[in-house]
Each structure stands twice: as structure tokens, then as C-alpha cells.
Amino acid sequence: MFKKKRMHHGRKLVISTDRKSIVAEQIRTVRANIKFAMKDKECKTLLVTSTSIGEGKSTIASNIAISFAQEGQKVLLVDADLRKPTMHYTFNKPVSPGLTNFLMSNWCLSNILKDSGVVGLDLITCGPMPSNPAELLGSSTMNIFLEETISLYDLIIFDAPPLLSVADAQILSAKCDGTILVTSSGTTEKRNLYKVKEVLEVSNANVLGLILNHFKLEKNHYYYEYYGEKD
Template sequence: MFKKKQKLIKLARKLVTSSDPKSIVSEQFRTVRANIKFAMKDKQLCTLLFTSASIGEGKSTVAANIAITFAQEGKKVLLVDADLRKPTMHYTFKTLISPGLTNLLMSQWHIDDVVTESGTKGLDLVTCGPIPSNPAELLGSTSMDVFIEAMKVRYELVIFDAPPVLSVADAQILSDKCDATILVISSGTTEKGNAVKAKEALQAAKAHLIGTVLNNFKLEKGHYSYQYYGEDM
């Protein structure tokens, strides 16, 4: 569980851990990395999912930066854009959306055809691919199970960026397949009731929810930050 609060400046999809690794913000992401490892110290962490209660809450930015910090630590990491409805990782890493995950799941492409380099040593990327008409079915498919197991052999950590919990069932479906889940919510935007509903939905899906990220929290001096809490906050 995340027992300690850490503050991070709002990033708007910026890969600060890559562009400015010595910054205070990057150091805070490394602290979050340490807390994730601490939360999973008694269990093996091979797959980690990031989701949110609603859209626009920063889950993709957090997922990308955390993936980079694990790679900077020396781990072999794969970041997967599993938001098959509104993918963003191809924008974040300035690459093509296709070929990607849906090519692999629908057309039986080879894994090597959809995995690309991220620009950060140790971190590979799988973008969304062509947006499908049946995202939930693809994420819950046997092909997805095969993909996850194959990636766990190739990588020390696989991180998934999933759609918001309250919008569609995708995150619930995928969270059940992952070792740990982190929920991202936005201060001043997400209603408390929706945050609770998102947490309950993940728990109903048997997700191992290890922490919550509260971002867009306005400090007295006008800065914005991320704050990290344990599930039992």
C-alpha cells in the first residue's frame, strides 16, 4: 500500500523522467516506483495496470513515466497501450499507432512485428493498433492471455494503460489478469462517489488494487501535483 504522500508537478503527458531525469518530479516518480515495489514485496510483480475513474485524469502520463523509471533502474520493461478506444501512447512516444496490440490479437501478427523501441533503454512499447469494434472481447480473449504470458517471459515487468473503469468494462476485464492495479483520479474533477464506484468495480473484478493516484491537486502557491495514497486511505 502507498502509505506516504508524494507530490509531483502536473505533466500533461510529458515524459519528464526521460527529458529531465534529475528533476524533483522525476525523483518523486522514482519514489512511487519504490512504493510499488514495497507494496508487492511479498508477491511477484510481473504485470501492472493503470486505470482511472473517468477520462482525462492522467493515467497514461503516470503509466508512461513509471514505466521509464523501472527501465532506468535496469529492468526490461514493456509498456502496452491497452486503451483500445482512445489510445494515446503513440502520441506520447511520437510513433505510429499501427501495427500494435489489435493487429496481434485479431490478425495473428507475430509479436516482433508489434513491439517497438520507446527511445528509452530497456523500455519497449506496444501501441494500440487499429481501433477495433470489440475492445472488451479482445482484452478478454484467449489471444490476450497468450500475449500476456509470452510477454512475461520476455520482460521483467509489463505495464498496461487501460480505459477508465466507469466508462467501459475493459479495465475490469484486464485488471483480473494483472498482478497489481493502480487507480488514477483527478482532484476537483472526479466526484467522490465515482472514485468509490471505480474502486468497488475493480474489487468486484478481483483486481489487486495497491494504490490510488490523486492528481491535479492545487497547492497554495498555485502549482499542481500528484499525490499517492494507499488503498486504505
């Protein structure tokens, strides 16, 4: 893949590798809160996004997906960040074929699905990066993709680009049952949160909640960094 050897290390899938950790317990709490927030409406599609890059949305999306799969649900995790995809690194899979093959070249769904290595969790990577990501995500073909996957899975989780960078996440938020926003403790500016709030209101997104990432507790309490990985 590269002329010179470059190692891409998978992100911290702690919900799978260290299920008794504090972080894993927090992910299970997030799972419970998602179910509680959607108790009056079935949640089939969930969007995970952030205000800007480097806030850890991709790591959190992966861990949430694994958590629901561990509960016995049939889950599909989709890398909908068509500009800076990372899920293929996280799960050590090839980036192609993937979502863009379906959207641009009419590939069958079965031909782009990948085994994540986690029981109950399938994966769709980005595929070849396109020149028109926003248009693809807002297309009628994307609606067909949603219809097909909703009929096959209990939950589809989309890892989307940051909201303030491009229009992609806003477009997807209007199509999904729920949206989760990831922010980074100590770095996300309040003014950006207000901007994100306005963006999501315009798209009539159903915001289920906000996850504060990279948060450190005092050493005289339980001490940990929520996640050390960036997008």
C-alpha cells in the same frame, strides 16, 4: 496522416527529460511504493487506469514505465486503451501495427514491438481500433499475449481505459498482478471512487494504490502542478 496539418505534442515524460524535478522524484516514490506493495509477490503485470477520462493516467503510466527502465529493468509499455489510444502520440510512433494486430490477426510479437527511444523500454501501441475491445482483452489470445510477454520482460505496464466508462479495464485488472488508480485533484467525485472500488472488488483486482494527479501545493511551499496533461 491528416489533410490539414495537426500537431500532436508528446506528453510530459518528465522522468526522462527533467530527472531532478520534484515531479520526477514523485514518480520514483511511486516506483518504490509499487515494489513495497508487492514485496511478498512478484509483480510482472501492472495496470494503470482512472475513474474517468482526462485524469492523466496515460502520462503517469508512461513515466512509471520509464522509471522502472531507468532502474535497469526490461519493461514493456502496452497501450491497452483500444478505444482512445494515445501512446503513439506520447512517443511519436505510428499507431499500427500494435496490440490489436496480435489479438485479431495472429501477428508475431516481434512484429508489433516498437523502440520507445528509452533504454530498457519497449512499446506496443494500440494498432487498428477494433469494434469489440472488451471481447479482445478478455480473449484466450490475450492470455497468450500475457504468457509471451511475461517470459520476455521484467515488467509489463498496461495503460487501460477509465473504469467507469467501459468494461475493458475491469477485465484487464483481473489478469494483472497489480492495479493503480489515477484520480484528478478537485474534479474526481467521491461517489465515483466508491463505484470504482465496487468494480475492482468484483474483478478481485489487486489494487496497489491511488495516485492523486493535478495536485497543487501552496505557493509558500514547493509549487507545482503534478501533471498538466490530460488523457
